[in-house]
Amino acid sequence: MAEIEIIEHDVIVVGAGGAGLRAAIQCSSRGLSTGLVCKSLLGKAHTVMAEGGVAAALGNVDERDDWKVHFRDTMRGGKFLNLWRMAELHAKQAPDRVRELEEWGAVFDRTQSGLINQRNFGGHRYPRLAHVGDRTGLEMIRTLQDYGVHQGIEVYMECTALDLLKDGDKISGMVAMWRETGRFVTFKAKAIILATGGAGKAWKITSNSWEYTGDGYAMAYEAGAELMDMEFTQFHPTGMVWPPSVRGTLVTEGVRGDGGILINSQGKRFMFDYIPDLYAPETADTEEEAARWLDGDKSARRPPELLTRDVVARAIRQEVKDRRGSPHGGAFLDIASRRSADDIKRKLPSMYHQFKVLAELDITKEPMEVGPTLHYFMGGIRVDSDSQMSTVPGLFACGECSGGMHGANRLGGNSLSDLLVFGKLAGDGAADYISGTNFSALINQEEVESIVRAGTQILNRESGKNPYLLHEELQEAMQDKVGIVRSNELLTEGIKQLDEFKEAYKQVKADGASQFNPGWHEALSLRNLIITAEAVAKSALMREESRGAHSRIDFPGEQDEWLKYNIVASKNGDGSMSTKKIERERPDSELERIANLTIEELEKEVESERNK
Amino acid sequence: MALRNFKLFRGDKSGGQMENYQIEVDKGMVVLDVIHRIQAEQANDLAVRWNCKAGKCGSCSVEINGKPKLSCMTRMNEYSAEDTIYVRPIRTFPVIKDLVTDVSWNYEQNKRITPFTPDTKQKNKNGDYVMMQEDVDRIQEFRKCIECYLCQDVCHILRDHNKKDKFVGPRFMIRIASLDMHPLDTADRITSVKEDFGSGMCNITRCCTDVCPEDIQITDNAIIPLKERVVDKFYDPFLWLWRKFLKRNK
Structure with missing residues (x-):
């Protein structure tokens, strides 16, 4: 060598x-x-x-x-x-x-x-x-x-x-x-x-x-x-959905932070229907209160569009599933009716530019179409x-x-x-x-040489699988089987497919020479993607509850028992991947106290500390 | 969907040629999408740089039908269906392979610029710097730069005359302007603008401003004001006398 x-x-x-x-x-x-x-x-x-x-x-x-x-x-x-x-x-x-x-x-x-x-x-x-x-x-x-x-x-x-x-x-x-x-x-x-x-x-x-x-x-x-x-x-709730070539490109949460609202095909501001109990005391339940909050009324509660990303992403998915989605399978995100054109261009210039060029849409005049994106x-x-x-x-x-x-x-x-x-x-x-x-x-x-060999054999094979196509198959599988909503059945199928991809990867072949060769780079990174995908799918299969960004139709709702554990994935001696539950450390009592205070109690405490 | 004709530069520093590709193009595609499809289906080893695909990172600069552009922000419907689309690497920097060029010279220029040197005495009692929005508006314009180097690509001094040893180029003129006009910065930059960075070379043809994907008014808001500051400092006869006079009195 x-x-x-x-x-x-x-x-x-x-x-x-x-x-x-x-x-x-x-x-x-x-x-x-x-x-x-x-x-x-x-x-x-x-x-x-x-x-x-x-x-x-x-x-x-x-x-x-x-x-x-x-x-x-x-x-x-x-x-x-x-x-x-x-x-x-x-x-x-x-x-x-x-x-x-x-x-x-x-x-x-x-x-x-x-x-x-x-x-x-x-x-x-x-x-x-x-x-x-x-x-x-x-x-x-x-x-x-x-x-x-x-x-x-x-x-x-x-x-x-x-x-x-x-x-x-x-x-x-x-x-x-x-x-x-x-x-x-x-x-x-x-x-x-x-x-x-x-x-x-x-x-x-x-x-x-x-x-x-x-x-x-x-x-x-x-x-x-x-x-x-x-x-x-995390599936970010607002990615672009149209045109297809930019599907997934990020639309900043700043749009909602600056007053943007989510609407379904029936013109309904649907986020009011998806407020979780944990956030109910701190979230506006009428459009009137949400409007006061936007005008700076400190006694008003926050609009439901500003709930956490997991909640908003699932809500959009549900609206689309119930046939209330936008024409290209998302929801409408409207800032045009909430802020002046000048305001929008000043606060969200790159969003204005992005939609203007990529979707031929003027966000100061029309609502955007958005949907969840990994x-x-x-x-x-x-x-x-x-x-x-x-x-x-x-x-x-x-x-x-x-x-x-x-x-x-x-x-x-x-x-x-x-x-x-x-x-x-x-x-x-x-x-x-x-x-x-x-x-x-x-x-x-020797270790160095074996790493180098693993890399070069992708180029040296006589023939083999196109890395771009294998990557596409992996993306399809993860999108369908390890998506926003998961189940034992889907995840098990997904893991089976990943096993097939692991086998297929052993025969992946990149054309051309080693100099700046994206096909080869693609093939090298595929190994990492497949390992990561397996860790996600296996950990998701193990966690039998729905919490935050991980949601299981077969195990709805948070389970207190599962709050005791993190799941870790690691490599076994035989090269296979195992996942296990590890017990979490008890929190510091002061931190636990702060996290569990109501917002009113905490605000009072902060204020009194400040006045000391 | 329609079949479209593309000609892409294939080659490296030793030379190359334009090669033909025929490819399906879908509605809504940008030029970079088509290049990616060619790469996946017909030319796996076609070299191209890209990252964000949303005009935010400035990686995918190329010359499309002779115009320097970000390929991720150039829609296919800008061209008529029968047009052949020619895509070449940016010409001012040496080709590495296909559409990828060696832009390392730009990174060397950045290192030559004296770093931001804030006046720490301007902090308030809480340790915060106080700056008004209207005082930072103009430098925020320069800080929108995504370092796509399209301005460097069209700059005559760099492109046609290859005077990279004489002029730092529009990208770094706005970088220097963003520091020189910063309300907190204390470093003297005007001497180096003239002596080291070659502000006198620019003859304000505004080509850089025309190609900037961020619409930064490079010439009017950065280069001309810097040139004026150089003139004030080195060539204004009245000020020159005035300074002499002041010095004598000290």
Whole structure:
């Protein structure tokens, strides 16, 4: 085998979205030699597509906001399955992380008094999302990128991570491939931080780009780490449904945050029919009250369009199923009748542009057609809440590819704050780990060669299955069998199909040479998609209840018994995947108390603390 | 559905040619959708960059029938049914393969720009910076940039004269403008705008503004004001005298 290039750093961060960039900045500031490996060009990662905003209890728009309320909202949104400690750290640290971005050059929209402006979003009690129109993700990634390039981080662009290397039970590096040349490279490192995002590309209708193929999940799984809560896949309620080529493309929740309403084909504002008991005391039950809330009446309760994403997605699905859907199988989202054309263009410029160009529709005049789209993984690599280290020493994860923070359902805006808070903590975690261990990472050359062989044989086969077609089959299967509403029967069929895909994958063949070959890249990422899909389907089969984003027709409703467990998937000695229930830790009593207060009690408590 | 004719550049840095593809096109498709269909059905190894497919990431820049565009935001119904669609890589940067070019030069330019240097004394007692919306409106326009590099592609200085060593290009002129006009920034950038980044090279033909998918008024709102600041600083005879006078008095 030809000599393989070796690059050495203290720490390698995989993925250059918000989490990866923030982690790399932290590693560098802690004096570590840091390499940042990303599949795309720098600044193109998924974070760029985040629209609505970053959630942080700054209290700039509603001074009643406090970390405790943000924490309570997050736990309730996650149906209490979140790791308590992660939700606490997140709510406490998010404001500082947002202010720090401003220090690094981010320019958020301002309030009348010149502070960072905040907008309403689903499940958040107060206007809490710091934002820049509807392009907040772009602002964040550009800020981190422009700051990061001056921090001495080495960035390796268009480089695909393939598999991790271990020295004994500890991480020692990874093998990757330069997309431009198709050549392989070994990264030697004492710690690796995965920030690879989710795996929406396993579904047909998704807001995710080609990059979202579960690389981090699969690499961590192969290296012996555990994947937790994988059954909780978020279907964002509002993706575009027409034309077919953009089906799934995200329509920001900011549309509803700024007053947009959902209507069925009979012209009915149907969300009033879908208010869950947990949220009934805090949700308006008449259009009149919802209208007062929009006008800024602080005594009015929130409109039902701002219920959590799992609730809204299921409601739209139900309306379509009951034949009250829009012409292309969604619901109508109307902002035109709620806000002036100027307001819409100012607050939602990229939505205006997106619909104008892609759907030839003017959202200041007509309602949009929207429907659920696979958007986000709540689950992911199981990590320690404080250090973000997985069960494999030296392997860290942050952002979407880690699990635990969001429980059974993520609130909009909590992802951008998650990236910042846990990106930083993962960087600290890796720095502490490295300073506490005295070892030089050894690379096992045989392991390297076997990873390289697995990659090249896809090109070298005489003939075989087209990777694009196999990917399409996988997407069809996941869409139909592991969708918004699940059952034993569907999931069992889905798992059977996945077994067939695993077999078919062994014969997948990419045409052409190794230089910038998307067919080959597609084939390489298919392995990761199939592993991730299996973890989702098997975890979903095991969880016999409906909670948050995971809903089972054969087991409706939340079961208290199931609140005691997380489900983890891991690799057996024989190479098969097993799932098991693990008991959750008892929450800190103070945190439990806060989460269970009524909103009136908590508001009173926050106010009295403030007046002290 | 209708069969359409496409000609795509296939090749690498050693050369290449336009190749013909005939492909079914559905209603509502954009050019990138068609390229993806060709890739899946007829040319698995066709190289193309893309990410968001919604005009937010700036990855899929190409030249379609000679015009620099984002292929994800170019609808097929912009062209008449009998037109052959020609898709080439952006010409200002070297081809890697097919529609993918080496844009690393741009990343090098970004590193040369002095980073944001805020005046921390402007924080209020709570530790917050206070800036009014009307004071940040104009830099927010520049920060809409998605780094598609279409402006760099059409800039005559970079494209036709290949003076990449003399001029940083419109993308980075707006980056510098976004820092120079930032209410909190304290760094002096005007000397480097003239000396290092070549503001004098631009002869304001506005081609960059014309192709910007974000409709950023690159020329009027960024480049011309920067040029004016350079003139004020280096070429205004009255100000020059005034400064001399002030210095003497100090």
